Amino acid sequence: MDFGELFTDPSKRKRLLSAFLAVLLLAVVCAAVGVVSEIPALTIFSIVLVAGALGVIGKFLVTLAVHLAGTSSRLIKLNDRYDDTEKWLEQFDRGTRATFTSLGKAQAELRRSLEEASSDIGQVKEELGSEIQTVARESATRESLDAFVKSSEAEVGDLEKSFGVVRESNGKLSKRIDEVGGRAKDIERSLDHIREEAERVQAAIDAAKEEYETRLSQAKNALGKDIKEQDRLRRLAVHATKVELETKIDEVDAASKSEAAKLSKKMDSTSSLASRLRGDGYVQFNRLLGGKFASDVTGEVGNRLGLSIEHSELRYLERKVQQVEAICEGRLATTAEDAVARVFAARSCEGDSLRILEIGVLFGLGSGFMHTALAPFYDSVKLHLLDPFDGYYGSDHLDPLTGQKVTRAAVERNLRRLAIDWNDFEIIEGFSTDDGVQKKAKQGAPYDVVVIDGDHTYDGVREDFERYAEYVKPSGMLIVDDYGSEDWPEVTKYVDETIASDGRFEQVAVLSRTAIFRRKAVGTGKAATAAGGKASPEPTPAKAKTPSKKATKKAKAAKKPSAKKKAAKKSTAYTSSKKATPSRKKATSKRVKPLAEEIAGVGEDSEVAAERGG
Numbered sequence: 151m152d153f154g155e156l157f158t159d160p161s162k163r164k165r166l167l168s169a170f171l172a173v174l175l176l177a178v179v180c181a182a183v184g185v186v187s188e189i190p191a192l193t194i195f196s197i198v199l200v201a202g203a204l205g206v207i208g209k210f211l212v213t214l215a216v217h218l219a220g221t222s223s224r225l226i227k228l229n230d231r232y233d234d235t236e237k238w239l240e241q242f243d244r245g246t247r248a249t250f251t252s253l254g255k256a257q258a259e260l261r262r263s264l265e266e267a268s269s270d271i272g273q274v275k276e277e278l279g280s281e282i283q284t285v286a287r288e289s290a291t292r293e294s295l296d297a298f299v300k301s302s303e304a305e306v307g308d309l310e311k312s313f314g315v316v317r318e319s320n321g322k323l324s325k326r327i328d329e330v331g332g333r334a335k336d337i338e339r340s341l342d343h344i345r346e347e348a349e350r351v352q353a354a355i356d357a358a359k360e361e362y363e364t365r366l367s368q369a370k371n372a373l374g375k376d377i378k379e380q381d382r383l384r385r386l387a388v389h390a391t392k393v394e395l396e397t398k399i400d401e402v403d404a405a406s407k408s409e410a411a412k413l414s415k416k417m418d419s420t421s422s423l424a425s426r427l428r429g430d431g432y433v434q435f436n437r438l439l440g441g442k443f444a445s446d447v448t449g450e451v452g453n454r455l456g457l458s459i460e461h462s463e464l465r466y467l468e469r470k471v472q473q474v475e476a477i478c479e480g481r482l483a484t485t486a487e488d489a490v491a492r493v494f495a496a497r498s499c500e501g502d503s504l505r506i507l508e509i510g511v512l513f514g515l516g517s518g519f520m521h522t523a524l525a526p527f528y529d530s531v532k533l534h535l536l537d538p539f540d541g542y543y544g545s546d547h548l549d550p551l552t553g554q555k556v557t558r559a560a561v562e563r564n565l566r567r568l569a570i571d572w573n574d575f576e577i578i579e580g581f582s583t584d585d586g587v588q589k590k591a592k593q594g595a596p597y598d599v600v601v602i603d604g605d606h607t608y609d610g611v612r613e614d615f616e617r618y619a620e621y622v623k624p625s626g627m628l629i630v631d632d633y634g635s636e637d638w639p640e641v642t643k644y645v646d647e648t649i650a651s652d653g654r655f656e657q658v659a660v661l662s663r664t665a666i667f668r669r670k671a672v673g674t675g676k677a678a679t680a681a682g683g684k685a686s687p688e689p690t691p692a693k694a695k696t697p698s699k700k701a702t703k704k705a706k707a708a709k710k711p712s713a714k715k716k717a718a719k720k721s722t723a724y725t726s727s728k729k730a731t732p733s734r735k736k737a738t739s740k741r742v743k744p745l746a747e748e749i750a751g752v753g754e755d756s757e758v759a760a761e762r763g764g
């Protein structure tokens with residue numbers, strides 16, 4: 151009980167006040183009774199209080215008894231109701247059980263009917279499925295038939311178009327074939343002509359022989375008369391026959407040379423035409439040195455290069471190109487004439503050693519051939535080989551002609567097969583247009599020879615010239631491959647437009663498809679550039695350009711052990727043993743031996759054998 155409420159709640163406060171007043175009144179009454187009866191007032195008051203308390207307790211007990219009586223009667227009623235409920239529950243249980251039994255029966259009935267229904271449904275489903283499949287098959291067949299008809303129509307259209315194209319190219323092809331046939335007939339005619347010529351020569355030789363024999367027999371008859379006269383006559387007859395024969399041989403030789411040159415040209419153009427007809431754009435390069443090339447290098451061009459070259463040397467180098475290609479992997483990606491032209495251009499360089507930078511190396515056969523052919527003329531030849539060495543043209547492709555991959559390892563193997571020392575070559579891996587690669591190449595500069603044979607586009611040649619021309623020594627050589635080639639018109643364009651008019655260089659010659667430039671000696675280049683100078687139309691050979699330097703060199707050479715070797719540089723080094731100097735013999739045999747040993751079944755060139763003293 152909250153006592154605070156006795157003071158805050160007005161009704162409770164009132165009741166408390168009434169109780170207090172009642173107690174006070176009772177106390178007053180008790181005091182009055184005490185005064186009257188002379189009984190102590192406290193006793194009276196206590197008695198009244200106990201009586202009051204007993205009254206309250208009695209009232210409580212009465213109330214409790216009444217309450218208990220009510221509760222027991224309610225309990226009795228509840229008990230009755232419980233009995234009723236129990237009875238009802240028993241009835242309900244019975245009813246429920248009966249219901250469950252009938253429900254079970256109904257369920258079993260239902261299950262049976264369900265099973266029957268589901269088997270019926272299964273049958274119907276199966277029937278429907280087969281119906282659906284039949285319908286689907288029919289519609290698929292129809293669709294595929296429609297699609298087939300459509301695609302057939304399209305194919306027929308395409309085929310008609312392709313037939314048109316094929317008919318057209320067939321026409322072109324037959325025209326080309328006719329052309330080629332015509333050319334082949336021309337070649338056959340030329341061959342017939344040569345054959346006839348040869349027969350005529352043979353007949354002339356036979357006639358001359360007969361005449362010689364007649365004269366000889368006449369001379370023999372006259373022997374008895376005058377032996378001296380007979381001898382004179384015999385010598386005269388022999389001489390006349392010899393002169394006659396030599397004239398005939400010269401005539402036939404000249405005729406067959408010009409025919410051979412024509413044939414070689416025709417073969418080149420037929421090969422080029424065939425490659426174009428094949429559509430692969432690659433020409434199988436010629437491995438022979440032609441008549442024009444031979445007359446150029448043994449004559450005018452040789453003079454300009456300051457070299458004296460003999461035919462025997464050309465035959466030797468021609469054979470050497472073939473040998474290099476026979477023992478190496480891959481191929482030489484240029485003609486024999488161009489490979490030899492590079493060698494002659496390089497050989498016009500003065501000095502005891504050669505440094506060569508080649509941009510575009512492929513399998514390294516051109517490089518290896520250069521080294522092999524130049525080594526006998528110099529104390530050292532060092533190759534700096536720049537190429538990505540990553541497939542063909544740096545794109546991980548195979549070389550289209552050999553089907554082989556261009557790799558650094560293949561190049562190294564080739565150079566080692568040619569017995570080139572590891573110290574004689576340095577590989578610079580990457581594109582020439584890469585600044586890092588250029589930096590590496592610069593470390594080997596200045597070079598006696600720079601060969602540009604990499605990227606054959608206009609911009610490719612331009613980049614190579616702009617970046618590397620400066621690395622050519624004064625009086626050194628710049629070589630551009632594929633100049634004038636039908637396959638690479640941009641090389642020719644750039645050379646004609648820019649290199650030919652660059653004041654630092656003078657054009658020495660064009661040999662086959664090799665454009666050869668010489669860097670002007672120090673001083674002349676700058677002056678020429680400043681004056682906007684052009685290449686000299688009649689370039690002078692290095693020999694004539696630097697007489698005092700040469701004279702000094704000659705004097706020095708007389709003292710040096712390799713002097714003969716250097717002197718041989720200007721003339722042939724591959725001629726007979728009679729001409730060969732001891733130092734040259736040594737150098738050549740060192741280089742030639744591994745080649746000859748490696749080529750199984752290829753006999754030694756008589757010139758080489760002669761050089762070795764064989």
Ligand SMILES: C[S@@+](CC[C@H](N)C(=O)[O-])C[C@H]1O[C@@H](n2cnc3c(N)ncnc32)[C@H](O)[C@@H]1O
Nearest residue numbers: 483510511512516537543544581582603604605
């Ligand atoms: C025609 S082949 C070289 C043939 C070689 N000089 C010979 O005589 O056998 C061209 C080569 O140049 C390489 N090449 C192409 N572009 C180049 C570039 N920008 N720098 C260096 N090499 C490049 C090609 O990967 C290829 O190996």
